[in-house]
Amino acid sequence: MNTALIFLIPALLGAQLVLTLVLTKGDICPGQRGRVHKTLPVLLLGWLVVALYQPYAFLPLAALGYFTLKVKTGKTRDAGPLNVFYVANVVAFFVWFSMLLTLTLPVAAMSLVSVVLFGSLLAHLLLTQARTRLQAFHRLLPFAGFVSAMVSVLCLLWLANQFDESQLALLTTNIVASLVLLVAGLLVWSMHLLTGKTVNRWQLVIAAGILVLSANMQVALI
Numbered sequence: 001m002n003t004a005l006i007f008l009i010p011a012l013l014g015a016q017l018v019l020t021l022v023l024t025k026g027d028i029c030p031g032q033r034g035r036v037h038k039t040l041p042v043l044l045l046g047w048l049v050v051a052l053y054q055p056y057a058f059l060p061l062a063a064l065g066y067f068t069l070k071v072k073t074g075k076t077r078d079a080g081p082l083n084v085f086y087v088a089n090v091v092a093f094f095v096w097f098s099m100l101l102t103l104t105l106p107v108a109a110m111s112l113v114s115v116v117l118f119g120s121l122l123a124h125l126l127l128t129q130a131r132t133r134l135q136a137f138h139r140l141l142p143f144a145g146f147v148s149a150m151v152s153v154l155c156l157l158w159l160a161n162q163f164d165e166s167q168l169a170l171l172t173t174n175i176v177a178s179l180v181l182l183v184a185g186l187l188v189w190s191m192h193l194l195t196g197k198t199v200n201r202w203q204l205v206i207a208a209g210i211l212v213l214s215a216n217m218q219v220a221l222i
Helices: 005-025 030-037 040-051 055-073 082-100 105-129 135-160 165-189 191-195 201-219
Strands: none
Touching: 005 030, 005 040, 005 055, 005 082, 005 105, 005 135, 005 201, 030 105, 040 055, 055 082, 082 105, 105 135, 105 201, 135 165, 135 191, 165 191, 165 201
């Protein structure tokens, strides 16, 4: 199995769950809802990449694709066929859970944390691109990222503890670098909170790039 999927699948699942909450419970106007709908192809592209390695990922891809096309072509732009969206979430969860069963406990814990960490970041990027006015999400999603990152550090140390001294000596640089990048990514992600300025998508793109580099270094441990 491609180890990148350990982070990509939970990122897609987490972002999908956040967007579900926004579309069903968020107090947004039809224009904002339409802009959120327009970000769904990003998730479709992600599931397509996953499906190249895990064929059953075509299930969430197909369900989410149907929902995306329906809200664009039908007269359901405000809500769309939400039952299909819920099905997409359920099958996305089972794709992730089936992968989880094949992982060791420390790696499974890292993947679980990634649902919140990378799912929140991807959702934040998509919501910012959609120019939503749900200000609470601009605070809550980075906070969720911070909490999950702290748990991620514990998982990483747990994983490192599985190696003997000779292996650990070879991987120490990767571990330290991944932790430094993790902190740097979180600081960039929360920059709007630290400076009191409005969040922008390039800030989140840079944060995502840094956190992906951190994840790639963590993959070397797996």
